[in-house]
Amino acid sequence: MFKEYTPLKNKIFQVIDNDGKVINTKWMPEIDSERLVKIYKDMLFARTADLQIVSYQRQGRIYTYPPNYGQEAIAAGVGAVIKDHDWMVPAFRELGTMLAKGVTLKEMFLYFMGNEEGSNFKNANFTLPISVPIASQLIHAAGIGYAIKYNKEKKVAYAFVGDGGTSEGDFHEAVNFAGVWKVPVVFIIQNNQYGISTPTSVQTASENLAIKSVAYGVKGIMVDGNDFFAMYRVVEEAAKLCLNGEGPVLIEAVTYRKGAHTTSDDPSKYRTKEEEDAWEEKDPMKRLKAYLIDKGLWSEKEEAKIIPQFKVEIDRQFIEAENHPPYPKEDVFKHLYAEMPDDLKEQEKQYDRYLQWKSGKVKQ
Amino acid sequence: MKIMNMVNAINDALDLKLAEDKTVIVYGQDVGVEGGVFRVTEGLQKKYGVQRVFDSPLAESGIVGTAIGMAVAGLRPVVEMQFCGFIYPAFNQIISHASRMRNRSRGKYETPIVIRMPYGGGINALEHHSESMETIFGHIPGLKVVVPSTPHDAKGMLIAAIESNDTILFMEPKRIYRAIKQEVAEGKFTIPLGKANVIAQGTDVTVVAYGAMVREVQKAAVMAKEAGISVEIIDLRSIYPIDRETIAKSVKKTGRIITVTEGPKTYGVGSEISQIALEEAFLHLEAPPARVSGFDVIVPLPKGEHHYMQDPYKIFYEIERTVKY
Numbered sequence: 001m002f003k004e005y006t007p008l009k010n011k012i013f014q015v016i017d018n019d020g021k022v023i024n025t026k027w028m029p030e031i032d033s034e035r036l037v038k039i040y041k042d043m044l045f046a047r048t049a050d051l052q053i054v055s056y057q058r059q060g061r062i063y064t065y066p067p068n069y070g071q072e073a074i075a076a077g078v079g080a081v082i083k084d085h086d087w088m089v090p091a092f093r094e095l096g097t098m099l100a101k102g103v104t105l106k107e108m109f110l111y112f113m114g115n116e117e118g119s120n121f122k123n124a125n126f127t128l129p130i131s132v133p134i135a136s137q138l139i140h141a142a143g144i145g146y147a148i149k150y151n152k153e154k155k156v157a158y159a160f161v162g163d164g165g166t167s168e169g170d171f172h173e174a175v176n177f178a179g180v181w182k183v184p185v186v187f188i189i190q191n192n193q194y195g196i197s198t199p200t201s202v203q204t205a206s207e208n209l210a211i212k213s214v215a216y217g218v219k220g221i222m223v224d225g226n227d228f229f230a231m232y233r234v235v236e237e238a239a240k241l242c243l244n245g246e247g248p249v250l251i252e253a254v255t256y257r258k259g260a261h262t263t264s265d266d267p268s269k270y271r272t273k274e275e276e277d278a279w280e281e282k283d284p285m286k287r288l289k290a291y292l293i294d295k296g297l298w299s300e301k302e303e304a305k306i307i308p309q310f311k312v313e314i315d316r317q318f319i320e321a322e323n324h325p326p327y328p329k330e331d332v333f334k335h336l337y338a339e340m341p342d343d344l345k346e347q348e349k350q351y352d353r354y355l356q357w358k359s360g361k362v363k364q
Numbered sequence: 365m366k367i368m369n370m371v372n373a374i375n376d377a378l379d380l381k382l383a384e385d386k387t388v389i390v391y392g393q394d395v396g397v398e399g400g401v402f403r404v405t406e407g408l409q410k411k412y413g414v415q416r417v418f419d420s421p422l423a424e425s426g427i428v429g430t431a432i433g434m435a436v437a438g439l440r441p442v443v444e445m446q447f448c449g450f451i452y453p454a455f456n457q458i459i460s461h462a463s464r465m466r467n468r469s470r471g472k473y474e475t476p477i478v479i480r481m482p483y484g485g486g487i488n489a490l491e492h493h494s495e496s497m498e499t500i501f502g503h504i505p506g507l508k509v510v511v512p513s514t515p516h517d518a519k520g521m522l523i524a525a526i527e528s529n530d531t532i533l534f535m536e537p538k539r540i541y542r543a544i545k546q547e548v549a550e551g552k553f554t555i556p557l558g559k560a561n562v563i564a565q566g567t568d569v570t571v572v573a574y575g576a577m578v579r580e581v582q583k584a585a586v587m588a589k590e591a592g593i594s595v596e597i598i599d600l601r602s603i604y605p606i607d608r609e610t611i612a613k614s615v616k617k618t619g620r621i622i623t624v625t626e627g628p629k630t631y632g633v634g635s636e637i638s639q640i641a642l643e644e645a646f647l648h649l650e651a652p653p654a655r656v657s658g659f660d661v662i663v664p665l666p667k668g669e670h671h672y673m674q675d676p677y678k679i680f681y682e683i684e685r686t687v688k689y
Contacts, residue, residue, distance in 0.1 A: 113667060327671075347660060
């Protein structure tokens with residue numbers, strides 16, 4: 001696969017077309033029907049949640065949020081391959097993979113409501129918290145890869161970044177380290193065409209982003225990130241290589257951010273309606289749904305029935321997050337050091353005295 | 365005169381310097397087409413073209429490093445870091461090159477660069493969007509660090525910064541980007557960098573602050589007045605160089621000094637100001653210098669941020685404590 005689709009040929013790996021028809025039978029992955037429907041439902045759940053979160057934000061019930069809208073097949077492709085014991089090293093736009101790892105929506109809600117407790121994943125192991133500084137997390141994945149190899153574990157680390165992130169030095173250091181060490185890391189670039197307002201053409205003069213793998217001596221491929229089957233197949237193949245000691249792998253998943261960069265952003269300032277409409281044809285959910293309907297595995301009726309059920313569940317977890325206990329003052333202080341330094345203890349005590357004064361309990 | 369907020373005032377300063385000086389180049393992430401995530405550079409690309417106002421790749425080290433190259437080659441780059449919390453990839457370029465080039469070359473090369481960046485908390489932001497790390501930059505020899513607290517100051521200080529031959533970190537308190545509006549003189553004027561501004565005369569205690577904290581101190585001073593305490597307020601304006609003279613003169617008059625800063629407490633700007641008070645006015649002091657600051661912790665996410673942030677109550681508490689000492 002990696003020879004046939006070397007990024008030097010600037011050829012994109014696709015399995016289905018925009019109407020959900022299989023155009024590349026050679027690489028069509030084998031996924032049994034029941035599992036495939038489950039994956040589609042998970043994608044639909046993630047999309048429904050994502051849209052709902054944006055509306056919660058508009059209601060002022062949640063702070064800034066980076067929508068995943070239009071990029072669901074990438075998170076789902078990785079989500080379907082990643083195992084509980086594999087490592088997930090996120091950026092901040094991989095809701096579907098986070099949910100697949102066992103992170104709960106409630107935890108994501110808590111995080112975006114501004115509570116660190118939302119990064120304390122109760123059920124998801126080997127899943128790092130969301131990383132906001134661009135591309136910096138990728139180097140951690142190389143280090144995790146080293147540890148996996150050192151400990152002779154059969155695991156893979158999956159690390160995410162956006163197209164803008166490939167301009168950061170950290171991206172290059174990460175792929176280089178992983179290449180030199182030959183560690184089991186799959187780097188996934190979600191090329192959604194824009195870093196906030198900046199198009200990929202301003203980020204790089206390269207023909208594509210996958211080609212950056214060539215210079216670091218690692219396997220790379222450009223895949224249609226809106227084609228679930230292509231995504232799944234590439235990630236599956238990359239995982240196999242990693243487990244065989246033939247990693248790392250760099251995947252460029254070409255997609256489109258249908259929403260804003262974050263809820264603070266207004267994309268109409270920097271892109272056209274025509275461009276948005278053209279990408280609408282390639283929407284990942286639409287394509288997978290067309291495939292499923294064609295095979296008799298899904299129907300619009302089922303979809304119309306399940307979305308309201310999802311909404312109830314999403315609302316339930318959201319309200320649970322809203323009703324989370326107030327932020328304890330102690331949490332400001334206690335997680336910085338294994339043992340709290342005396343000076344910090346004193347700062348907390350002084351703050352306690354201030355709070356007593358403020359509540360009128362003591363005078364100066 | 366024109367009514368402006370700080371965003372308008374900074375835009376106006378950039379506009380004036382771009383018009384006047386062909387060597388001025390403005391760039392950074394999303395500053396061109398979008399006009400910056402806070403719209404500070406809005407309209408400038410349209411007016412001055414993509415050669416002079418443009419979007420860069422997403423790479424802070426690259427932005428500052430190229431600015432150094434442009435500067436030694438005769439340009440005057442004004443670059444933007446999207447948030448203070450994202451400047452760290454550029455830290456190496458700032459500390460290893462920008463702040464050293466003149467000294468290293470014994471004056472043969474200069475780096476007249478302005479690095480603009482929004483900083484500070486209180487806006488319910490995601491992680492890395494609320495920090496106030498002026499201390500670590502104030503500690504770098506060869507670098508100037510300045511912070512305006514009003515639209516008027518922002519305009520005059522930014523023009524002065526662009527005209528300076530030093531590398532200047534221009535920190536913009538984003539919490540008050542749009543919160544304060546005032547009349548700002550049209551056309552060019554400058555405010556000398558390194559000079560503090562006594563914005564309220566008082567007799568009982570000196571309170572030193574800068575950026576968004578000045579407004580909090582002004583509110584606390586009203587509470588103090590009601591309690592019969594007269595507060596002198598100094599807007600420091602410049603973290604480095606620091607205006608020893610204004611601090612010393614004021615503390616000699618009031619005998620008490622309190623600093624209000626957003627960053628963590630230990631080794632903060634407040635510590636430096638307290639030391640200046642001790643060195644310059646030891647025998648005039650009637651109470652130990654006091655600090656209102658963040659704790660030595662990571663700025664909590666929005667649900668916990670109120671514990672960390674300074675507000676008029678916290679400042680008034682310290683004023684009362686110091687006066688009653």
